[in-house]
Amino acid sequence: xxxxxxxxxxxxxxxxxIGKRFGGFWAVKDIDLVIKQxxxxxxxxxxxxxxxxxxxxxxxxxxxxxGQVRMHGEDISxxxxxxxxxxxxxxxxxHAHLFDGLSxxxxxxxxxxxxxxxxxxxxxxxxxxxxVQQAEALAExxxxxxxxxxxxxxxxxxxxxxxxxxxxxxxxxxxLLLDEPAAGLSPAERPKLRELLxxxxxxxxxxxxxxxxxxxxQTSDFxxxxxxxxxxxxxxxxxxxxxxxxxxxxxxxxxxx
Amino acid sequence: xxxxxxxxxxxxxxxxxxxxxxxxxxxxxxILGITALSLSFLATYLGVVSFAQITLAGIAGYTIAYFGPNxxxxxxxLPFWVSIPAALLFSVTAGALIGYIARxxxxxxxxxxxxxxxxxxxxxxxxxxxxxxxWTGFSGITAPVVAGTSLRDPSTxxxxxxxxxxxxxxxxxxxxxxxxxxxxxAVRDAPSRVMALGIPVTTPxxxxxxxxxxxxxxxxxxxxxxxxxxxxxxVGLGPIIDVLIIxxxxxxxxxxxxFLGAIVFVLLDTFAVDLIDRDRFNTLIGMxxxxxxxxxxxxxxxxxxxxxxxxxxxxxxxxxxxxIKTNT
Numbered sequence: 001x002x003x004x005x006x007x008x009x010x011x012x013x014x015x016x017x018i019g020k021r022f023g024g025f026w027a028v029k030d031i032d033l034v035i036k037q038x039x040x041x042x043x044x045x046x047x048x049x050x051x052x053x054x055x056x057x058x059x060x061x062x063x064x065x066x067g068q069v070r071m072h073g074e075d076i077s078x079x080x081x082x083x084x085x086x087x088x089x090x091x092x093x094x095h096a097h098l099f100d101g102l103s104x105x106x107x108x109x110x111x112x113x114x115x116x117x118x119x120x121x122x123x124x125x126x127x128x129x130x131x132v133q134q135a136e137a138l139a140e141x142x143x144x145x146x147x148x149x150x151x152x153x154x155x156x157x158x159x160x161x162x163x164x165x166x167x168x169x170x171x172x173x174x175x176l177l178l179d180e181p182a183a184g185l186s187p188a189e190r191p192k193l194r195e196l197l198x199x200x201x202x203x204x205x206x207x208x209x210x211x212x213x214x215x216x217x218q219t220s221d222f223x224x225x226x227x228x229x230x231x232x233x234x235x236x237x238x239x240x241x242x243x244x245x246x247x248x249x250x251x252x253x254x255x256x257x
Numbered sequence: 258x259x260x261x262x263x264x265x266x267x268x269x270x271x272x273x274x275x276x277x278x279x280x281x282x283x284x285x286x287x288i289l290g291i292t293a294l295s296l297s298f299l300a301t302y303l304g305v306v307s308f309a310q311i312t313l314a315g316i317a318g319y320t321i322a323y324f325g326p327n328x329x330x331x332x333x334x335l336p337f338w339v340s341i342p343a344a345l346l347f348s349v350t351a352g353a354l355i356g357y358i359a360r361x362x363x364x365x366x367x368x369x370x371x372x373x374x375x376x377x378x379x380x381x382x383x384x385x386x387x388x389x390x391x392w393t394g395f396s397g398i399t400a401p402v403v404a405g406t407s408l409r410d411p412s413t414x415x416x417x418x419x420x421x422x423x424x425x426x427x428x429x430x431x432x433x434x435x436x437x438x439x440x441x442x443a444v445r446d447a448p449s450r451v452m453a454l455g456i457p458v459t460t461p462x463x464x465x466x467x468x469x470x471x472x473x474x475x476x477x478x479x480x481x482x483x484x485x486x487x488x489x490x491x492v493g494l495g496p497i498i499d500v501l502i503i504x505x506x507x508x509x510x511x512x513x514x515x516f517l518g519a520i521v522f523v524l525l526d527t528f529a530v531d532l533i534d535r536d537r538f539n540t541l542i543g544m545x546x547x548x549x550x551x552x553x554x555x556x557x558x559x560x561x562x563x564x565x566x567x568x569x570x571x572x573x574x575x576x577x578x579x580x581i582k583t584n585t
Binding site for chain 2: 059061081082085086091093097098099100101102106107109110111113114115118119120121122123124125167
């Protein structure tokens with residue numbers, strides 16, 4: 001990526017006509033999005049709106065049936081998942097599949113080593129290794145410093161969510177896609193997550209799928225609402241709350257409420 | 258300190274045991290333990306039960322037989338410092354190849370693939386005369402002589418096997434903590450998540466199998482020196498199942514489990530005939546193994562570790578109550 005392209009005011013993520021079809025069913029259909037660098041964007045929509053499918057297509061977990069994805073001006077539509085990750089596109093998963101047999105530190109170390117290289121090394125690394133230090137810094141960023149030596153299997157649900165975010169922050173993420181990070185968290189764990197989300201560095205663009213309206217609206221600059229796999233509305237959090245279409249399909253309100 | 262407690266009696270064994278106990282029991286258990294360790298490594302860290310470990314050991318063994326002195330007139334005689342690395346190279350390469358073939362298989366499918374490879378290799382060795390000398394295989398294989406001492410000499414072979422076993426255990430624990438070892442464990446826990454990190458799943462799987470080929474190859478070389486022969490029977494279903502039994506009864510959680518399992522198996526295999534009718538000794542072995550699996554579902558190593566932990570807790574408790582008594 002040349003500096004010229006980087007410096008041009010191109011969006012962090014530009015999605016044109018993206019669609020994903022399973023047989024005759026379009027899970028996501030003809031979505032256009034332009035997300036600016038450093039923006040906090042929430043993607044809302046009821047169950048089955050196509051939010052996670054959209055993420056899967058953006059990251060390359062699923063191949064797109066139509067459309068194009070550009071990240072910082074570069075067309076990544078045909079890139080395999082690992083190449084997109086190396087370009088700085090990261091995500092967390094709705095259902096945290098983590099490495100239950102590893103410790104928090106080893107998990108974060110592996111995430112760092114996967115991007116910085118050296119994961120093929122066949123002898124143990126020293127504690128002073130730069131990658132180990134980075135893993136420890138990530139644990140601190142994700143609020144897991146106290147649990148760094150614990151096994152992943154021993155973590156609470158909230159801590160697993162934090163670890164997911166820690167993994168996604170490894171290397172130098174430029175665009176971070178968070179898939180329902182607050183799902184299943186206790187009321188006590190939610191403020192901690194909100195704090196973590198708001199403390200993310202400004203140069204990272206964050207796209208968030210979230211059912212918790214408080215978290216979604218408080219942590220985002222702009223909101224896109226999907227319904228039945230299609231675009232329904234765009235706007236600032238305040239506009240979205242007042243949007244009649246959105247209230248009807250998502251917030252449970254009726255026309256004229 | 259802990260390793261010293263374990264090592265000292267093992268080093269002293271040749272001075273207290275006669276040749277029968279040293280060779281037939283201790284050395285044989287170490288050699289079988291090394292091969293079983295290659296299986297328990299894969300099971301523990303990759304989560305794959307491989308039935309092809311005897312094949313990997315056999316490939317190393319056949320290499321030593323083919324490129325070393327034997328009495329069947331097949332093969333090319335090479336110095337041992339060439340044939341030993343060649344044997345390990347072949348077993349590692351074969352391991353990598355098996356890993357590549359089984360790279361997408363887990364659970365029962367991995368078992369089926371590795372079993373198919375094991376059985377195919379068995380039949381291949383029976384039918385191929387040019388390299389494997391058919392079902393009769395190789396006999397009269399002699400171990401190298403170093404500084405005037407044959408490596409087949411009972412004490413020498415014992416120490417060699419002990420050293421190989423110790424190196425294998427150290428290698429396994431080092432490799433498990435290395436980045437590639439962590440990637441292997443990550444593949445065991447969540448392969449799709451490993452891909453999402455940007456690590457291709459095939460490399461850790463192939464590396465795990467190749468590493469298990471190195472360990473199994475070490476066992477295979479020692480075994481062919483110990484037996485002084487190798488044939489299709491050495492790589493058949495019998496030895497394949499023996500190694501699985503050893504790994505399971507010993508326990509898969511710790512590398513030492515394989516050696517505990519091997520000792521129990523060798524004792525049973527050697528003495529069951531003396532205890533019961535020749536026709537029935539397999540029944541006795543089966544019964545004992547069944548009891549072990551029922552009493553210690555996580556293997557003998559775990560049973561021993563639990564017992565030690567219990568004992569320590571008891572000591573701690575009695576120490577505490579003694580302190581309370583003196584205080585009052």
